Amino acid sequence: MIARLTGSYLPTRSISRLVEKVKMTPIPAVQKAVLIRETGGLDVLRYEQDFPVPKIGNNEILIKNKYAGINYIESYFRKGIYPSKKPYVLGREASGVVVAKGDAVTKFDVNDKVAYLSSNTFAQYTKISEAGTVSKVPQDSTDEQLKLYAGSLVQALTSLAFVREAYPVKKGDYILLYAAAGGAGLAFNQFLKKAGAHTIAVASTDEKLQLAKEYGAEFLINSSKDDVLARVLEITNGQGVEAAFDSVGKDTFETSLKALKRKGTLVSFGNASGPVPPVAINILTPKNIKLLRPSLFGYIATHEEWESYSSELFDLLHSGALKILISKTYPLEEYNQAAEQLESRKTVGKLMLEISQD
Known part of the structure; x- marks a missing residue:
């Protein structure tokens, strides 16, 4: 019957567009979002309920985030360590449903469920290019599965790419891993164990270390009471580690360098304790050390790279070969509480936001 609404038959393409319009939910002009209008401490975080919904271009899709x-x-943008144009909506990963698409979009349709990496995800709506880091997920995905997809992209993909490319981990390698019970740390533990490495996990409490062990760590160092360098040298019989994955930054940089063996690799990728100060390049000379400051986006810059890594990640999640510990989910309006918990090192695993659909 739908083909005869005007009294005459419609072309198939017109039918498709009409069905799509019937399915589309009206897009509001404003939305709820968490953002900053200035840099600073937790007090600069703003939850606004009348922030403009982004307008999409011909090659973009609009996603209603779940x-x-x-x-x-997020704390690096809030503190000004990473620059951003204000106002700036926080967030780097999400999952949800496509609610609108540009005229030139061919890869996605309205009502597709997707997971994606992008800025501005702490909001009810986010736009992204169809050529960007966004993938369809099964249409029958449950809310729990959508939460899992959204909670794995930044940290699990970082871990997967770094053990492949930042330092290609080999069987038998000794690897030093900081923040070993955080979201990225738990993923690193699993990928390092799969590669056959001996992971030396560093965390601030015994409880966190036991969790790291459950996820694959072999040796445990409590940074609150142990001498990290002394323990690394003890574990490695004075040789040091092949590589260190250091997300802490300023406070651990020197220790990580000293813990490396000759021709070792330091992968510095976070600023949890503050940015690493400028270093003289000749500090690398005595042991022929390699120093990297990589980002995930440098490894998924092309469509082929994104497809390769994201499809492998989703396969691992579907099969149960990769476990993501989601320790707590907050409503969007309580992000400031989640940020305080995360930055005070009181959390393990992954923290999530559930975004209001109203």
Whole structure:
């Protein structure tokens, strides 16, 4: 019957567009979002209920977000460590449903369920290019599965890419891993164990270390009471580690360098304790050390790279070969509480936001 609404038959393409319009939910002009209008402490975080919904271009889709993952990187933008144009909506990963698409979009349709990496995800709506880091997920995905997709993209993909490319981990390697019970740390533990490495996990409490062990760590160091360097040298018989994955930054940089063996690799990728100060390049000379400051986006810059890594990640999640510990989910309006918990090192695993659909 739908083909005869005007009294004459419509072309198939017109039918498709009409059905799509019937399915579309009206897009509001404003939305709820968490953002900053200035840099500073937790007090600059704003939850606004009348922030403009982004307008999409011909090659873009608009996603109504259901879940967004919380990452330490949000604090870097809030503090001004990473620059941003204000006002700036926080967030780097999410999952949800496509609610509108540009005229030139061919890869996505309205009502597709998707997971994606992008800025501005702490909001009810986010726009992204169809050529960007966004993928369809099964249409029958449950809310819990959508939460899992949104909670795995930044940290699990970082871990997967870094053990493949930042330092290609080999069987038998000794690897030093900081923040071993956080969202990224638990993923690192699993990928390092799968590669056959001996993971030396560092965390601030015995409880966190036991969790790291459950996820694959072999050796445990409590940074609150142990001498990290002394323990690393003891574990490695004075040789040091092949590589260190250090997300802490300023406070651990020197220790990580000293813990490396000759021709070792330091992968510094976070600023949890503050940015690493400028270093003289000749500090790398005595042991022929390699120093990297990589980002995930440098490894998924092309469509082929994104497809390769994201499809492998989703396969691992579907099969149960990769476990993501989601320790707590907050409503969007309580992000400031989640940020305080994360930055005070009181959390393990992954923190999430559930975004209001109203």
